[in-house]
Amino acid sequence: MNRTQNTFRLGVERTIDLFLTLRNPEAVRVHLGQEAFLIRSWKEHRWWIHRVRRRSWEVNELRLLSLALRPGDVFFDVGAWVGPYSLLASRLVGDQGCVFAFEPSLETRNHLMLNLDANRASNVRVVPLAISDEVGDATLVHGSTTSRNLVTRASAEGLRVRTTTLAQACSELGHRPDVIKLDVEGSEASTLRGSEEALADARSILLEFHTDQLRARGEKPTELFRALFALGNRVFFIEGKASGVPATGTELKPDRPPPGNFSLLLSPEWPEPS
Numbered sequence: 001m002n003r004t005q006n007t008f009r010l011g012v013e014r015t016i017d018l019f020l021t022l023r024n025p026e027a028v029r030v031h032l033g034q035e036a037f038l039i040r041s042w043k044e045h046r047w048w049i050h051r052v053r054r055r056s057w058e059v060n061e062l063r064l065l066s067l068a069l070r071p072g073d074v075f076f077d078v079g080a081w082v083g084p085y086s087l088l089a090s091r092l093v094g095d096q097g098c099v100f101a102f103e104p105s106l107e108t109r110n111h112l113m114l115n116l117d118a119n120r121a122s123n124v125r126v127v128p129l130a131i132s133d134e135v136g137d138a139t140l141v142h143g144s145t146t147s148r149n150l151v152t153r154a155s156a157e158g159l160r161v162r163t164t165t166l167a168q169a170c171s172e173l174g175h176r177p178d179v180i181k182l183d184v185e186g187s188e189a190s191t192l193r194g195s196e197e198a199l200a201d202a203r204s205i206l207l208e209f210h211t212d213q214l215r216a217r218g219e220k221p222t223e224l225f226r227a228l229f230a231l232g233n234r235v236f237f238i239e240g241k242a243s244g245v246p247a248t249g250t251e252l253k254p255d256r257p258p259p260g261n262f263s264l265l266l267s268p269e270w271p272e273p274s
Helices: 001-023 044-052 059-068 084-093 107-116 168-171 186-191 196-201 209-216 221-231
Strands: 030-031 035-039 072-080 098-102 124-127 137-140 151-152 161-163 178-182 202-209 236-241 262-267
Touching: 001 059, 030 044, 030 084, 035 084, 035 107, 035 209, 044 202, 059 084, 059 202, 059 262, 072 084, 072 168, 084 098, 084 107, 084 124, 098 168, 124 168, 137 221, 161 168, 168 196, 186 202, 186 221, 196 221, 209 221, 221 262
Parallel strands: 072 098, 072 178, 098 124, 178 202
Antiparallel strands: 030 035, 137 151, 137 161, 202 262, 236 262
């Protein structure tokens, strides 16, 4: 598809989206990957809707998820937020598959459930827990937006939320994930600790690596980055905003972490459309 055709297609999609929004002001229609969804929490997340419609929000990650998931798969969405990945995964795994959306924030979880209901995503189960390195509780500190909420055991003001390990979650849910998405805003270290077995069993992992937040929490990002290579998959760079980052799809080495915050794919190979 050339640039003119792509511009025309996006224009048609936006016209349709606007028409449907005017007919149903309680929800807006957006495209995630190649699928269309209704978002009922759009008034609280206009910035996100704007970026999704401009195809400037995690396009590579959504494409990779579409390539990684198969009908019948089990998908764990750790840090589900308002559900973009859970919604897309719901369509991709189909009626024989299932999605577990982990979201500890009550406010955010309410938005998530509204969006799941609007799209009749009956194969998604919402889990009101944060994945961490132990079963217990922690403090949820609200960020500047609901996508930047932080779970911590350090002394802080916020809401108490329940935590569990990935291994314990697998045991209680009776499922082990084929594909996992981890976006936990600087809690990567505690999320990965004690989860090595479950992570190693996953076919693919999409991971947001928040270097700045990890340092702020006293973690050592370079050590955590090296630990990813012990999970058994190859590690590929998806995207990042810092200067000097590798190209999308570059296979990384343990001793050369990219600068800044970035997203990664842990997989046996870099997927390509069939």
